[in-house]
Amino acid sequence: GAGVSQSPSNKVTEKGKDVELRCDPISGHTALYWYRQSLGQGLEFLIYFQGNSAPDKSGLPSDRFSAERTGGSVSTLTIQRTQQEDSAVYLCASSLTLRGLTEAFFGQGTRLTVV
């Protein structure tokens, strides 16, 4: 596609429920990132996928968070047993390194509200 696509754009869920957030990266981009942006905070790195390599999960805040990337393309971020502090905007980005240049492009984000 023309850009990074995320769905849904907004999600309201009840505390304790599981949610899945989806990211479609730019076609051909080998790297995919998930970030979280909480109100008044900077962007917090969550997880990174690069090609077929094992993902870097070092930014995931707890074991309730997991992510997968199928076929080197679409990624799903899953939050189990959601808590109110999970409320944030979840942003996905993709990038491709070409001739030494690596530029990240972001999607519009999914605004998650846990009530």
Added chain:
Amino acid sequence: KQEVTQIPAALSVPEGENLVLNCSFTDSAIYNLQWFRQDPGKGLTSLLLIQSSQREQTSGRLNASLDKSSGRSTLYIAASQPGDSATYLCAVRPDSGYALNFGKGTSLLVTP
């Protein structure tokens, strides 16, 4: 751990003014630096990408400079317009990694 700081946190200027947004980072071992724009409720739009070997990049009314050794970058916006109102984010990619480290942004308001 890389710390990225953006000053000022907020800025209000009248239309037509030239302005400078500042970004500083604590670890000079960076691969590149990227400036983004974020409109309310929206994702990030890439404005300029500066490789660590470069000193500046220009796109239209925007000019970004990089002084890697002193850990600083500036984003210069010429002849500001109300449509420039947004939050501007600076992010650095480390030499030995891939995750972008972001500042908290500068919220810019350009008044007509």
